[in-house]
Amino acid sequence: MEQIKGGVTAAHGFEAAGTEANIKYQGRMDMALIYSSAPCNVAGTFTTNVVKAAPVLWDQQIVENSPYAQAVIVNAGIANACTGKQGMDYCAEEAKKAASFLNIPENAVLVGSTGVIGKQLPMDRICAGIEKLAAAKDGSIEAGTTASKAIMTTDTINKEIAVTIELDGKIVTIGGMSKGSGMIHPNMCTMLAYITTDAAISKKMLQEALSTSIVDTFNMISVDGDTSTNDTCLVLANGLAGNEEITAKGEAYDKFLEALNYVNTYLARTMAGDGEGATALFETVVYNADTKQNARTLAKSVICSSLTKAAIYGHDANWGRILCALGYSGVQFDPENVTLYFESKAGKLKIYENGLDAGYSEEEATKILSEPEVTVLVDMHMGSETATAWGCDLTYDYVKINADYRS
Amino acid sequence: MEQIKGGVTAAHGFEAAGTEANIKYQGRMDMALIYSSAPCNVAGTFTTNVVKAAPVLWDQQIVENSPYAQAVIVNAGIANACTGKQGMDYCAEEAKKAASFLNIPENAVLVGSTGVIGKQLPMDRICAGIEKLAAAKDGSIEAGTTASKAIMTTDTINKEIAVTIELDGKIVTIGGMSKGSGMIHPNMCTMLAYITTDAAISKKMLQEALSTSIVDTFNMISVDGDTSTNDTCLVLANGLAGNEEITAKGEAYDKFLEALNYVNTYLARTMAGDGEGATALFETVVYNADTKQNARTLAKSVICSSLTKAAIYGHDANWGRILCALGYSGVQFDPENVTLYFESKAGKLKIYENGLDAGYSEEEATKILSEPEVTVLVDMHMGSETATAWGCDLTYDYVKINADYRS
Numbered sequence: 001m002e003q004i005k006g007g008v009t010a011a012h013g014f015e016a017a018g019t020e021a022n023i024k025y026q027g028r029m030d031m032a033l034i035y036s037s038a039p040c041n042v043a044g045t046f047t048t049n050v051v052k053a054a055p056v057l058w059d060q061q062i063v064e065n066s067p068y069a070q071a072v073i074v075n076a077g078i079a080n081a082c083t084g085k086q087g088m089d090y091c092a093e094e095a096k097k098a099a100s101f102l103n104i105p106e107n108a109v110l111v112g113s114t115g116v117i118g119k120q121l122p123m124d125r126i127c128a129g130i131e132k133l134a135a136a137k138d139g140s141i142e143a144g145t146t147a148s149k150a151i152m153t154t155d156t157i158n159k160e161i162a163v164t165i166e167l168d169g170k171i172v173t174i175g176g177m178s179k180g181s182g183m184i185h186p187n188m189c190t191m192l193a194y195i196t197t198d199a200a201i202s203k204k205m206l207q208e209a210l211s212t213s214i215v216d217t218f219n220m221i222s223v224d225g226d227t228s229t230n231d232t233c234l235v236l237a238n239g240l241a242g243n244e245e246i247t248a249k250g251e252a253y254d255k256f257l258e259a260l261n262y263v264n265t266y267l268a269r270t271m272a273g274d275g276e277g278a279t280a281l282f283e284t285v286v287y288n289a290d291t292k293q294n295a296r297t298l299a300k301s302v303i304c305s306s307l308t309k310a311a312i313y314g315h316d317a318n319w320g321r322i323l324c325a326l327g328y329s330g331v332q333f334d335p336e337n338v339t340l341y342f343e344s345k346a347g348k349l350k351i352y353e354n355g356l357d358a359g360y361s362e363e364e365a366t367k368i369l370s371e372p373e374v375t376v377l378v379d380m381h382m383g384s385e386t387a388t389a390w391g392c393d394l395t396y397d398y399v400k401i402n403a404d405y406r407s
Numbered sequence: 408m409e410q411i412k413g414g415v416t417a418a419h420g421f422e423a424a425g426t427e428a429n430i431k432y433q434g435r436m437d438m439a440l441i442y443s444s445a446p447c448n449v450a451g452t453f454t455t456n457v458v459k460a461a462p463v464l465w466d467q468q469i470v471e472n473s474p475y476a477q478a479v480i481v482n483a484g485i486a487n488a489c490t491g492k493q494g495m496d497y498c499a500e501e502a503k504k505a506a507s508f509l510n511i512p513e514n515a516v517l518v519g520s521t522g523v524i525g526k527q528l529p530m531d532r533i534c535a536g537i538e539k540l541a542a543a544k545d546g547s548i549e550a551g552t553t554a555s556k557a558i559m560t561t562d563t564i565n566k567e568i569a570v571t572i573e574l575d576g577k578i579v580t581i582g583g584m585s586k587g588s589g590m591i592h593p594n595m596c597t598m599l600a601y602i603t604t605d606a607a608i609s610k611k612m613l614q615e616a617l618s619t620s621i622v623d624t625f626n627m628i629s630v631d632g633d634t635s636t637n638d639t640c641l642v643l644a645n646g647l648a649g650n651e652e653i654t655a656k657g658e659a660y661d662k663f664l665e666a667l668n669y670v671n672t673y674l675a676r677t678m679a680g681d682g683e684g685a686t687a688l689f690e691t692v693v694y695n696a697d698t699k700q701n702a703r704t705l706a707k708s709v710i711c712s713s714l715t716k717a718a719i720y721g722h723d724a725n726w727g728r729i730l731c732a733l734g735y736s737g738v739q740f741d742p743e744n745v746t747l748y749f750e751s752k753a754g755k756l757k758i759y760e761n762g763l764d765a766g767y768s769e770e771e772a773t774k775i776l777s778e779p780e781v782t783v784l785v786d787m788h789m790g791s792e793t794a795t796a797w798g799c800d801l802t803y804d805y806v807k808i809n810a811d812y813r814s
Contacts, residue, residue: 117730226713229734318523402721
């Protein structure tokens with residue numbers, strides 16, 4: 001596997017564009033298009049929130065019922081959630097408009113929205129945006145970057161990545177982009193993430209790969225514990241790489257899954273580090289746990305703890321909060337048997353062992369915790385299972401952003 | 408039932424004291440004593456955190472095995488959690504010291520600690536404090552207030568209450584005090600809460616009443632989702648009111664339970680409103696739910712949502728976040744069937760109905776949300792069950808307090 005430049009346009013046959021539609025933001029792009037010249041198998045995972053945004057409902061039925069997909073239209077600024085029948089009608093209208101400009105079937109168009117809940121989309125501006133996107137699309141690396149910037153809301157950096165693998169002597173590319181900064185606590189899937197690949201893979205195995213991959217990638221991040229109404233992760237595979245179609249588990253499937261995991265891990269981790277108001281990526285690695293699920297639960301409990309997140313912001317080695325978060329996770333263990341370490345580029349330090357403070361230097365701990373990427377290592381001494389979760393610190397700016405968001 | 412002045416010393420036979428022991432804080436009281444001249448039946452509920460502080464383990468065995476209890480020693484500043492065998496030995500030493508000064512058995516002494524995790528108690532200062540407390544104790548209302556102040560950490564107000572009921576022509580009093588501001592997300596019980604009563608009630612029925620009461624009182628509050636290692640709620644009943652001992656369910660038990668609920672609700676609600684950094688009490692009432700448990704889950708999900716809490720701080724009627732929090736609670740419902748209202752002293756306003764914004768005035772909503780006590784009313788239109796949860800807003804000061812707590 002090799003990481004290459006680019007994102008959603010890295011794979012053969014994919015084009016993209018971004019444009020200013022003035023939906024909510026002024027003076028910046030807020031609509032994006034991903035398009036494939038060839039029909040794609042599509043797999044998707046969506047929010048488990050009972051309150052599902054209209055685009056989630058639309059995409060779910062496309063993924064389930066359409067023979068193939070060929071385009072995704074995304075807007076930032078308004079989430080098209082809690083918008084009733086009108087919201088659903090607007091999804092259909094978006095698809096119809098995109099289909100006519102792109103000359104593809106309406107049921108090959110996926111849609112995505114992110115932003116404020118409860119407002120209707122301004123359809124005149126959305127439709128004008130779609131027309132501009134269709135005219136502007138191209139297959140360059142830059143076009144993929146443009147699209148990844150156009151779907152940002154409170155994100156401070158765009159998120160994209162691409163990798164290649166070799167299958168049957170053919171180069172297969174997987175690229176992706178995502179957005180997400182607040183209301184992030186994915187369950188089954190996350191915010192908006194779009195992955196494109198020229199791999200030939202059956203719809204069934206594509207969904208299998210995606211559903212497997214999200215468990216240890218997007219589902220292991222949290223910014224604020226709030227599972228969004230709009231979480232959507234789509235993978236489009238157009239088969240143009242020319243490999244023998246993957247139709248069952250085996251070596252080729254494993255290689256594809258590994259590359260997909262790599263892409264999803266990068267996007268998920270970057271989203272966590274770019275959490276609203278965050279000054280640091282806060283990673284927790286639980287190892288030597290008795291079961292994989294317990295490792296996941298423990299790691300996620302630590303990165304979700306408001307008190308721990310605030311301590312990370314203060315560069316304070318307040319390990320009691322970490323032990324406390326492990327303790328209320330629901331997993332049974334003996335606290336005396338756990339060892340804790342802090343680690344970052346500045347070093348690694350044992351903090352807690354045998355039920356007690358390990359006698360570390362506060363000064364050294366503060367130095368380690370002052371880096372932009374901070375890891376807590378938790379050795380459970382119970383087995384051999386590992387899981388990693390990613391979050392961020394809790395800052396004044398998180399409060400500021402979310403006390404003012406709609407104004 | 409009548410609310411009267413006072414707290415833990417309101418019931419017959421109870422005395423209290425507070426003192427400056429300089430455990431962590433300087434220039435303020437940080438140790439408290441509750442004492443009963445007569446032996447008490449005692450009931451307790453404790454943190455469900457796997458990581459339990461030494462005083463929790465100590466109190467659990469006293470509640471389970473001792474024939475009666477007669478005193479509680481509490482300190483603020485250091486939690487005596489994650490302190491290993493030494494921490495347990497210190498609990499025993501506290502009990503021994505208190506027993507000798509109060510002339511009661513060692514196994515009649517309960518202990519409680521709150522504060523930073525992972526530090527050992529300074530036993531010389533603790534023991535000196537116990538001696539001063541034993542000398543200073545008295546049965547006045549003021550002594551109860553003093554004790555309630557001495558157990559505060561980041562609390563900004565002391566919490567105490569007392570009520571009377573009539574049983575068999577006798578006046579029975581229930582009084583209580585509690586502390587709690589951060590690391591508050593009780594599960595089975597909460598932070599430190601001490602209830603005293605002169606009711607004659609069997610140990611079995613006292614535990615039954617407490618375990619029933621906490622479900623809809625202390626367990627329905629959250630400040631930050633972090634379930635502490637030290638949560639403890641104790642009820643001491645010395646029987647001095649002279650009522651016929653309550654030994655089974657019936658009219659007298661129901662009256663006692665109602666009064667206990669009143670006391671616990673007051674203490675829980677006041678703790679939530681005094682959450683770390685809070686500017687407002689944030690109450691959520693879910694009604695017409697299909698089951699009681701679903702009503703509780705939905706109400707608690709809303710008051711735990713970081714995004715909703717930040718919006719309350721910003722006086723922003725961002726109802727989409729409330730609907731989102733209901734949606735990810737795990738309870739199944741039809742979002743189109745829910746009605747939302749905001750209510751405070753400034754008025755009541757319908758916000759969301761039939762799946763859409765109810766067309767309310769933003770100006771009026773902001774006025775309602777600018778009060779120090781704000782309620783969200785959620786009509787589920789599914790049944791007849793109700794639950795109330797209490798939280799607070801998420802503010803800059805919460806972050807400040809918890810980024811700096813140990814320093």
